[in-house]
Amino acid sequence: MTGHARISLAAWGATVLGALVLTPVFSGPFLFISAFLCALVTGVGVLLQNLRTPRIVVPIVQLLVLIELLSLFFLHSTMKFGLLPLKATALEFNSQLVDAMDSINRFSAPLPQDPHLTLFAVSVISATGFLIHVIAVQLRQAAWSGLLLLIMYTVPAATVHGGLPWLLFIPPAIGYIVLLSAEGRSRLSRWGRRISGVSHLDAAEPVEASALGQAGRRIGLTVVAIAALLPALLPTLPEGVIGNGLAGGGTGSGIGASISSTDPMLDMGKNLKRGDNVVALTYKGGPTGGTYLRLTALDLFDGNTWRIAPRSPGNKLNGSDLTPPPGYTGDLSKVQQSSMEIDVTRTFRSQFVPVPYPLHSISLKRDWRYDAGSLDVVSSNGSIVGGKKYKLTSYDLQPTPDQLHDAITTGAPDQYTAVVPQKTPPAIKAKTAEITAAAKDNKFEAAVLIQNWFRSGGGFTYSTQNAKGSGMAALEDFLLNNKEGYCEQFATGMALMARIIGIPSRVGIGFLPGTAGKDGEFTVKMHDMHAWPELYFQGIGWVRFEPTPSARVAATPNWTVASTENPTSPTTAPTNVPTTPGDKETPGIDRPRNDPNLPNDSGTAIVDSGNWFTNGGGKAIAGGLGVLLLLCIPWLVRTLTRRRRFLRPPGRAGAEGLWAEIRDTSRDLGLDWSDISTPRQAGQWLTSKLPEDTHPAVRRLARGIEALRYAGDAGLELDLRDDATAVRQALWSRARARRRWRARLLPPSWRWYLSRGTTEASDLLDEFDLLLARLRSLILPKRAHTS
Template sequence: MAVFPLHALLLASVALGCVGMAGALAGFWWVLPVAVTVVIVVLVTAAARWLRLPSALVTVLGLAALILALTVVHVSDHALLGFIPTPGTLAAVGSLWSESGSFVARQSAPYEENAGLALVLSALVGLVAVFMETALLGLRMAGLACVGILALLVVPALTLPGSVSIWGLGAAILSALALLAGSRLWGATRLQHVAPTPGGLPRALLVIVGVLAVSLLVPTVMPGFFSGAFPQGSSFNSERAAGVGPLRAVGQGLRESERVQRFSYTTSDGQPKYMRLMSLSDFSQPEFFPQTDNLEEGLAGLADPETNPVSRENPVTTKVTFEDYNEHWLPAPYAPTEFAGIGTEGWSWNPRDLSVFSANSDMSGGTFTVTSSAPQATPDAMRSAAPSNANGDLADYLGVPDEMPESISSAARQFTAGTENDYDRALALQNGLRHNFQYDVNAPLAQGYDAGGMDSMEQFMETRTGYAGHFAPAMALMAREVSIPARVAIGYLPTAPVDDSRGGEQFQVGTGDAHAWPELYFQGVGWVRFEPTPGIPTTPEYAPESGNEPAQDASGQPDQTPSQEPSQPQEPTSEPTDEQSQPPAPGTPEPEDAQQEPSTALMIPLWVLVLGGVLLLLLPLAAVPRFVRGRRRRARLTDMADASLSPQDRANAAWNELEDLSVDHGGSPKASDTPRVRARRMAAGIPAASEAVDRIVSDMEHATYAAPDASWKPSASAADLGTVRNELTNRADRGQRLRATWWPASIFRR
């Protein structure tokens, strides 16, 4: 086996596999650290193979080389002498790893340069290189090594739709073909000359297990993935990748089987609020994301009427306490004018939508206070407002994407036919969606058009079924179609009040309260919220639904106790529902309908399903070695008793079974031993079966070395093999017996 040519082939294959990753990464900043890491791993493993070290030790050295490379390339300042890892090195690696998760959570792909992400990519590609080296040269299974190429394609495919270009796919195919051809050329493939190599089935099973392991492991170790349906990105960690946008995250929160409380708040007027995080205004990308450029550092400008020219009338103070919160965006009622209690470092705000951004995503346990003033929206003020499309500063909020479905445009024209002003058009759009579409948070996921981009909008208009992640951008796009500036806000619904420890009332917000709503701009009023989602039982007072009694004050805040999770009705319906999906307080009887709700009560976490599926697959696989060994034993015993076979074949069948019995119970025959010497080693440990061993080896010697004799017949029988097997089993300890039964070493012997 040509060690160095095979390692050069391995290096080239990994490089070709990385071509597919380039689609999710901006520029070539990642190439040098990844290349240095892989070269170090390949050089160390090549030297170890050349020295003929045991295969398992070569893999261990490859992993050690990977650790060394990551230390030197990424955290040398925190290592002893620049390359020896210390506890401080581990802490630095953990910090960079966490930083990478925060980076991909707040940035959209393709990703710019980031030190943490460079570390993660180097570790990932380095692990793949070690895996491929072990499969190619250690196990001599080039097909299994090709799974590593698949792993490198999984990352961009799950991070950014369409990121794996035809060039990346072509490079991966070329890499796999080169591995298969080179492994045969340079001796890394076990050639089959006459018959299939024994142990072919176990190696095939190993390939299957390798595919499953890599496919499940890669999304798990990559930070940035969040619970969801494959291939949107699924993992067991908690960070959300930019490949999974805020609208889709709303659906993920609504579908969570267990409610997780994110934060709680109290208000100076005692009323619950829509807690707003961010807004979406660019609908030209495959996935909709908030804009994080042109942010103002610090929060002092929010309190300045010149930089934040919103109304200061009827201010309300809201105190927020975080429980389990790991977002970068600060929840606050619209429109915020002042923040207190959060310090001055690490904060920035967007003058366009007044969202507040933090460089740190973990705010659990913190508190802050925000002062806000809601827009003074009334039907008369909005109906008499001048058209906003004449305002050049709002041009970005009027653009529609080139690929916008005609169904959205035609629906906008149909809903607004006969209206005379922007307010009446906005009201017609809201109520048109509420009356002609149905609410269902699970149907879009099941049918493959979960919220997030323009493709989902097209299918949403066809099925007329979705949730807030569909209704909000649909109304915003329709509003732009009829020349009303619009954007989409992401945040949390108002919730029902609960008693706090001090005898007052607070409002608790959890995963099930995630929501999205459109905001439309009116001259002299500002950005105004509308509610097109039919799952929300109430609309703002200034935007009443036909036949729906007003239930909110002039500021747009509810004055009645709202549903804790009003965006999760029991059944999809075009009419609003008053059912509340908030779990009842202790001692409150649960409604019968809620007890019969199958879509959320029976929902099983993704990781449980994955783990269960893997176990169901692996349990039968665990019995395969025993099955293969038993089948081989029965075939040999049948050959021994088959008079139609030659005496030589019958003698060889008995000898082969004797050798395998010895190997299964810990024997290690030497290639230089003669059959008689090998038999003597076997019989030494089982004296009670020495006569049976002598008969079997005598038959084998006679069949191999004696002159042909038509009258000769083997003297050994199946009973002799049974005696040997019983003696070996009785003298073996429990561990040896289990290995011989369930993982017999002979099936892996050539």
């Protein structure tokens, strides 16, 4: 096989292996299509080179072939005569990429299996493969192609929520090492027979380490180390350095928003804080005054995040009624039902369908399923609900306070909703017991007490500026300290407290009822997204509570009114006044118009101007301290090194350390210390630089080092610390003040430590090479040469 063909195949393999890191980001057969297109482009390049085509022509032809293949696979209907990609193809390609970028900015990974996203992924991977081929084969600089592989790895590593599986790091590293080995083999072969024996083992040991293997391992291990460290550091950078990630939701001019099945809570927060306040859906019908529309319920809390618990594939929607509401034991035939018609805009990209709870029936079929435990409707093939229009009926369950007061919870309906994480702080448990003490062990009364504590008695403030999330540490800080957050913190805080007192709970994600308009139509926007706790009561099922303060939601549900008139019991008067169709807004549900903590209708958050510290002063101080700390590292290393050298006991190591300290001090003060001079020559040079009263100390120091080096075991107990101290002080006294300050803050000898670290790292790689060579010699003995 020719050298260029070997490198071409290695470049194709490196591209495919590097593209594996994108599998947690994109869905569908994008990887197989990309591998096929890259193989065709690579084959064209190998064929042209075998035909002795001029080097500059090869990449041009490959690029044209790539454009033709992408057009045939994805944009065939726009090609003239079905073969030529012209203006219409280019416009459609641009439109598809714009849609793909919008989806990437709005969705959390993994992205849905949409055609424009598949086109985007295939285009990126194919273009990367083309560039790797050009760099490695045409320009003969295979090492630089590693940057492209590194970028493919670091982007998902820095943006996929929860991080990438560590096993996905191995394929790109292997692909890069294979490409380097192929390029190195081809380069060496142009000089004749490959070099086959580089070793610093003693001659008695018949072990060789391949020169090519040594080079490959050095470069490979270096790149692997960089690729491992860089993604680990990227997520710690401030937001905006590398963008908002795949979950997006930035403050740009894009339209739309999304909720993914991976982390709905995360996406809701991004849409509330930074997303555009576009219309998500409109609906007609339902209860007077509007209704909450739920997307899904988060029932698994591991102490870090609230997520959807593992589920079965779900039940197919075929037009028939759904299963009864979980936990409800009454006669459903006597429960009033409401009919609704919902029209979801194309700007709302979600695999979950917004529906009221509990749902009775829905017109969606085929690619949609529902979960019997949560009664949420979700896509079965990754498609989105944007652009869908559907009809449904739901139960209008209205439990009374007396029913909830008398309900007895005998156990959780599943294995997740009653679990209190082991690392729940005792302070949260103690606070929960304090708040619910007046309930006298009645679960409903305790739940209302918790709700009222959040809304009025606990001193909480609603604000979307809380970015700490809903993990245990963030909840403890929210509940006991700062008491400022938005619906995510209020909902998850009450759900955790409910579990602590023995009430199964989960967190609902969805929309507030929205704003009533003409002809009985309600408009729901993205800033109407909301989270609330759902508590389980035996015989009634899952019941919604509302702990979020009135700055966001003016009223609590009617059923959360205490059943007794005891002043120690919680009471909340129902203030949710229903509206008639045509009213401008829904009192008690929509957020106040002048709420300073919520984004306005333009999608821009209205926040307090703050002071100089919160408006960047604190970050500037922290950055300055960080820079100062970095600048102090050379001084700190030199100080600790000098201290260690003078603390060593008399002997060979101690004397050599003192001699090295005089060398470093000389270099720090700008003196030209020679590495090739003997101790006697260095001593003579020092006497020429120092006053006469220090010459005896210089001679004793130089002769002591000379004796230790060349006179065997003579003078092993020689203590040279006093002489070294005198010489060092004399060197400092002879230097100018500016030179002394420079030697303190940025000693030039610092460069020597960096060089030493590089040498030691190289020695470590040498030992690694020799270890592999020994193992190879044991496993594969050398074959005897025949004459």
